[in-house]
Amino acid sequence: MDGFLQIRSATKMYRTPEGGSIRALDDVTLHIRSNELISLLGPSGCGKTTLLKCIAGFEDLDHGDITLTGQSLTRIPAHRRPFNTVFQNYALFPHLTVERNVAYGLDVAHVERKERTRRVGEALEQVGLAGFGARMPNQLSGGQQQRVAVARSLVLKPKVLLLDEPLSALDRKMRESMQIELKSLQHSVGITFIFVTHDQEEALSMSDRVAVLASGKVQQLASPKEIYDEPQNEFVANFVGTSNIFKGKVIAKEGRTLTLKTANGRELAVASDRFGVGDDACAVLRPEHLKLSGEARDRAIKGTVTQSVFVGSEMHLHVDVGLGRTAVVRHRHNKGSTEAAYGPGADVTLYYTPEAAHVIECKGA
Amino acid sequence: MAETGATASRNRRTLILLLAPLTILLGVFFLIPLGIMVVYSFLEPGLYGGVEWNWYPYNYGRLIGWPLNDYEVFDPIYLKIFLNSLQIALMTVAGTLLLSYPAAFWVASMKGPRKSLVLFLVALPFFANMLVRIYAWLLLLRPTGFLSTLLESTGLIIEPLDLLFTNFSVIVGMVYVLTPFMFLPIYANVEKLDYSLVRASRDLGATNVQTLWRIILPLTAPGIIGGSVIVFIPALGNFIVPSLLGGSKVQMTGNLIERSFLQSRDWPFGAALALLIMAFVVVLFSLQFSRQSKSEGQGTR
Numbered sequence: 001m002d003g004f005l006q007i008r009s010a011t012k013m014y015r016t017p018e019g020g021s022i023r024a025l026d027d028v029t030l031h032i033r034s035n036e037l038i039s040l041l042g043p044s045g046c047g048k049t050t051l052l053k054c055i056a057g058f059e060d061l062d063h064g065d066i067t068l069t070g071q072s073l074t075r076i077p078a079h080r081r082p083f084n085t086v087f088q089n090y091a092l093f094p095h096l097t098v099e100r101n102v103a104y105g106l107d108v109a110h111v112e113r114k115e116r117t118r119r120v121g122e123a124l125e126q127v128g129l130a131g132f133g134a135r136m137p138n139q140l141s142g143g144q145q146q147r148v149a150v151a152r153s154l155v156l157k158p159k160v161l162l163l164d165e166p167l168s169a170l171d172r173k174m175r176e177s178m179q180i181e182l183k184s185l186q187h188s189v190g191i192t193f194i195f196v197t198h199d200q201e202e203a204l205s206m207s208d209r210v211a212v213l214a215s216g217k218v219q220q221l222a223s224p225k226e227i228y229d230e231p232q233n234e235f236v237a238n239f240v241g242t243s244n245i246f247k248g249k250v251i252a253k254e255g256r257t258l259t260l261k262t263a264n265g266r267e268l269a270v271a272s273d274r275f276g277v278g279d280d281a282c283a284v285l286r287p288e289h290l291k292l293s294g295e296a297r298d299r300a301i302k303g304t305v306t307q308s309v310f311v312g313s314e315m316h317l318h319v320d321v322g323l324g325r326t327a328v329v330r331h332r333h334n335k336g337s338t339e340a341a342y343g344p345g346a347d348v349t350l351y352y353t354p355e356a357a358h359v360i361e362c363k364g365a
Numbered sequence: 366m367a368e369t370g371a372t373a374s375r376n377r378r379t380l381i382l383l384l385a386p387l388t389i390l391l392g393v394f395f396l397i398p399l400g401i402m403v404v405y406s407f408l409e410p411g412l413y414g415g416v417e418w419n420w421y422p423y424n425y426g427r428l429i430g431w432p433l434n435d436y437e438v439f440d441p442i443y444l445k446i447f448l449n450s451l452q453i454a455l456m457t458v459a460g461t462l463l464l465s466y467p468a469a470f471w472v473a474s475m476k477g478p479r480k481s482l483v484l485f486l487v488a489l490p491f492f493a494n495m496l497v498r499i500y501a502w503l504l505l506l507r508p509t510g511f512l513s514t515l516l517e518s519t520g521l522i523i524e525p526l527d528l529l530f531t532n533f534s535v536i537v538g539m540v541y542v543l544t545p546f547m548f549l550p551i552y553a554n555v556e557k558l559d560y561s562l563v564r565a566s567r568d569l570g571a572t573n574v575q576t577l578w579r580i581i582l583p584l585t586a587p588g589i590i591g592g593s594v595i596v597f598i599p600a601l602g603n604f605i606v607p608s609l610l611g612g613s614k615v616q617m618t619g620n621l622i623e624r625s626f627l628q629s630r631d632w633p634f635g636a637a638l639a640l641l642i643m644a645f646v647v648v649l650f651s652l653q654f655s656r657q658s659k660s661e662g663q664g665t666r
């Protein structure tokens with residue numbers, strides 16, 4: 001195990017104005033590696049910002065500790081930690097030029113002028129803002145402000161860069177190009193980026209690893225592929241990508257193939273190494289694993305289309321398969337093909353392979 | 366095109382109509398009296414009050430050291446009184462600032478009903494007569510008053526403390542009267558200060574002191590300047606506080622003007638005095654504002 005930045009059993013409580021208390025972080029344990037881009041992914045209010053603040057040193061933990069290469073950070077105040085933050089709203093100093101903003105950290109550390117000028121120039125170049133030094137922050141676009149915020153942090157050569165939903169204020173096009181830029185920036189500066197986002201696509205596309213958080217707890221920490229293909233629980237399966245989740249009881253087991261009986265009596269064959277007869281289990285099938293045509297060894301489910309949604313590159317069919325939930329199927333349509341066959345009310349057969357299904361524990365089938 | 370032109374001229378007419386009451390009000394109650402003062406300040410004072418309609422620049426002469434020989438003498442006392450007033454006004458600005466600045470942060474950090482209550486308390490003195498409130502300070506500060514007896518009973522002082530009729534007592538009174546005027550603009554500024562900037566500054570390695578100097582002070586400067594202006598001007602002209610708490614020992618230009626008009630009935634001299642002070646304030650602030658707008662023109666807004 002790489003012992004770079006370790007968070008152990010971190011717990012943080014907040015008092016609510018009503019007098020109660022809320023667990024913003026609940027026994028969070030994360031081992032973050034050097035030189036990786038790790039995302040903290042979760043819905044709004046799950047504690048992402050709180051975790052980032054605790055790492056940065058703006059908040060103290062109630063329990064647990066955070067260590068950097070084995071040394072506890074508990075007693076080190078925020079301004080002495082080798083971390084820098086890119087804030088959700090960028091927090092650029094409105095009364096200082098871009099150049100003075102980027103130079104700020106060097107100024108307060110009394111870095112000598114020649115070196116300061118050189119490093120500020122370098123940092124602005126790194127984020128593609130050479131020549132913008134004399135502007136004021138409010139004379140920049142959102143994307144440019146974002147880059148200034150990144151440059152302002154990177155100029156201090158931190159060991160870890162913390163980014164709190166840095167792209168959430170940008171429009172879609174800008175966001176996508178910034179994702180690529182941040183990823184390659186991380187690669188070229190070679191430090192750890194901890195990237196907070198509530199956008200699962202963003203997390204999957206940028207990260208080396210993703211930590212999924214919900215209500216102050218880590219749900220899963222794994223590579224994007226693993227998170228998507230093998231979600232550890234129902235929350236992750238639901239939050240990351242679109243999932244068709246079918247709850248049932250294992251009624252038969254034959255090699256790796258389980259037969260899952262759902263509440264309304266239908267049977268589903270899925271493959272898994274875990275689980276035995278009598279266990280409750282949930283089968284997760286991604287939309288792309290359900291096909292409208294199949295081969296001999298595929299399993300079939302019959303259903304009725306309730307809705308078909310056109311999203312440009314494909315059709316999303318919502319199919320009532322009598323399993324308590326509608327299944328979402330993606331269908332790549334061809335130009336000029338007859339779509340009437342998959343309109344609402346059409347009977348369809350969905351095919352899947354048992355291996356494609358991922359089986360997880362579920363509470364209260 | 367024609368339609369927008371018509372709309373524009375209609376808009377302009379509406380604007381003129383809307384501005385008319387204010388224009389008339391300012392004209393009647395501000396510009397005309399000011400004009401009368403300007404005229405009077407250049408007239409010869411009558412022997413028993415009133416004026417003689419003769420060109421007479423020596424009202425100003427008496428003040429700035431160019432008196433009419435034999436008849437009127439240049440008395441540096443006026444200059445001294447002015448300098449003392451300036452000093453008191455500046456000390457008042459400093460005093461109100463020292464009280465209001467931390468208080469503004471304190472109140473801004475409060476929540477809910479407590480905050481409303483404190484803001485109400487700040488405005489509360491406006492509901493009571495100023496004379497009464499200053500008179501209360503007279504009772505507090507005099508040798509047999511509350512402060513002196515309190516200090517004596519604790520043994521900190523032996524003799525009764527006479528704080529009254531000093532620059533100190535005048536400044537205390539002024540600070541007391543004018544603090545809300547400093548507090549409110551600063552509070553309005555501090556209230557909207559983006560706290561994440563403070564966090565960003567800390568994150569970039571600044572100490573608290575550095576954050577205060579480099580981020581918080583510059584960003585709350587408009588409130589500080591605004592508050593200082595609206596405290597400084599009335600402090601310079603105030604005559605109630607110095608006449609109650611300063612007695613005959615502390616003279617301010619406000620008293621001088623009041624006395625010229627009401628006691629010695631030398632209206633031209635009073636008018637000249639008032640206009641000189643006004644000119645001083647106007648020059649001071651036009652310098653300040655031209656500097657400020659120049660620095661703003663460079664970038665920010």
Ligand SMILES: Nc1ncnc2c1ncn2[C@@H]1O[C@H](COP(=O)(O)OP(=O)(O)O)[C@@H](O)[C@H]1O
Nearest residue numbers: 014015016024043044045046047048049050051
């Ligand atoms: N200063 C605070 N006081 C009280 N509750 C807070 C405070 N900061 C955050 N919380 C609560 O803690 C939880 C986690 O907040 P946060 O970490 O900001 O979530 P996220 O960034 O994931 O949206 C939320 O329920 C939020 O209301």
Ligand SMILES: [Mg+2]
Nearest residue numbers: 048049164165
């Ligand atoms: Mg947040």
